[in-house]
Amino acid sequence: MSGRSQVKISEDLRLCVEFRDVAAAALRISDHVVKTPLIANDELDRILSAKVLLKAETLQTTGSFKFRGALNRVLRMTPAERKGGIVAWSSGNHALAISAVAARNGIKATILMPSDAPRTKIEGAERFGGTVRLYDRATEVRETIGAEIAAATGAVIIPPYDDPDIMAGQGTVALELAEQARERGVSLEMLAVSCSGGGLAAGCVIAMNGASPDTRVFCVEPAGFDDTARSLASGRRESNAPGARSLCDALQVATPGELTFPVNQALLAGAVAVTDDEVRRAMRLAYDLLKLVVEPGGVAPLAAALAGKLDVAGKTVALVLSGGNVDHDTFARCIAV
């Protein structure tokens, strides 16, 4: 585990998202998002020798935190922009979120999804009203297809993480969590979140820096997709090896975001990576002990804590369970002993 101390924002550091943007996002979306529960479990505390609070974003509308960012972004579209529709790309959860938010606001949405995305995510996006177009991750570039659709239709591109409004929306997870911890009289020493493009991590670290500056924020990636960890080490945006595979369908990007990485580089306390076996173990524990359905990518922080990759012992820590959209056959395989 990286040992960086909590970094404070210096006066001359300019980031694309500030605490006030997260606070404004929270206000903007508050009537429409689920205030997800912060769940404690005595047996989990014993297993980890820690006081653990789980932020169950699995219970968010559309089954993941992505609804927050999507809603915050869409609510800022102008009437003219809304007429042109939305085009978005996503491994799944951003697709579900954009589809649902667009439908609720009477906006057309075209969603690019990899053809190997979980069925529940593809079918869910369609059920919520999105027009799904599948692409081949090996041979097609989703950004290029998205740009072509936007040019042809006048649609607004809403990317999954490299967007200040998306980042601010995702940051409301940590802002809400910090408030819930305060209501319980709990002082959080650590927060860990899943990391792919880095939007959740960036939003949350900005939120925590303002709301609970002594809380060190870590991000957790899948083995083989530890681009943020390596980028934090090298100081520049590193790429993952082509052909890498992971059970965590939601956490597979090529490289950290252009906008998210500077935030994460400035403020994150560290990054760790978890294997598929560690992810399966955490999903099984979430099933057995917590009675929660958590998807592979959503359980990564819990997996890291269970694997001893986060130094939680003796601490009060919050772990975000960021999503629960997983095909039933995959889930059944993961929880089988």
Next chain:
Amino acid sequence: MSGRSQVKISEDLRLCVEFRDVAAAALRISDHVVKTPLIANDELDRILSAKVLLKAETLQTTGSFKFRGALNRVLRMTPAERKGGIVAWSSGNHALAISAVAARNGIKATILMPSDAPRTKIEGAERFGGTVRLYDRATEVRETIGAEIAAATGAVIIPPYDDPDIMAGQGTVALELAEQARERGVSLEMLAVSCSGGGLAAGCVIAMNGASPDTRVFCVEPAGFDDTARSLASGRRESNAPGARSLCDALQVATPGELTFPVNQALLAGAVAVTDDEVRRAMRLAYDLLKLVVEPGGVAPLAAALAGKLDVAGKTVALVLSGGNVDHDTFARCIAV
């Protein structure tokens, strides 16, 4: 669905549990139980054309509401009684609860469980520290074995439902729920809970009668084990046919409780029964939409609402998801489409 109006407690009706007992139980156990979240889901509301609030007792310590009653009862044991230990019988969730509560209070517990109980419940009771003795439901009478153990060891018998302290403890589910609804400014028209021996139903209807008297309380049983429904109709405690089978392992008693039935008879608005297919459908929906693991017996109220057996349309209703202890292979079969 039975159409009885909410019944008020008349001045001359004496029940073995009163509202003040539930309120006292809530105070007694408050430092040790999870205040379980009241979960809303927009898509579920659309499916049921209702405003639905789910009380997720699946997230309670030991994975079911039974922890509340067990704790309330054990905390009232005298020091002398504690030395003699506890003997209890249970299809599973009461076993888990008594084992955990006893261990936390340094009390020995012997638990009688049917040999066909789910593995997760048997192993869980042992893991929590209980001494499990299996019996054959077809040939042995658990009350007799329990009485023999109590006579031989001086242990206190803590039955799963026919005990005023157990009933009062289970009633804290509804008391807490009524408070959470009030905090949200919501007026509950209906509450539905699972029913086996009737302890949860009796405790909850007492609690609601005091805390939210306009809320009509229904209980839901499995088809083949609808003894409470038939007893409410006939006015006396009816038995189920021997050899009945149900997916709901937690809801299989022979007849309503001696203490619980007079309460339920006086106050319940009605009782309905659900089939195994309806239970499976509800478990699948809880998985797909709510990301919650709910056991067959725990999902019965949601199953009844989805099957149109509770008249929820247009109403604000609360459904208790009472437990989440289910073997992974059973769960995988139930959520498969």
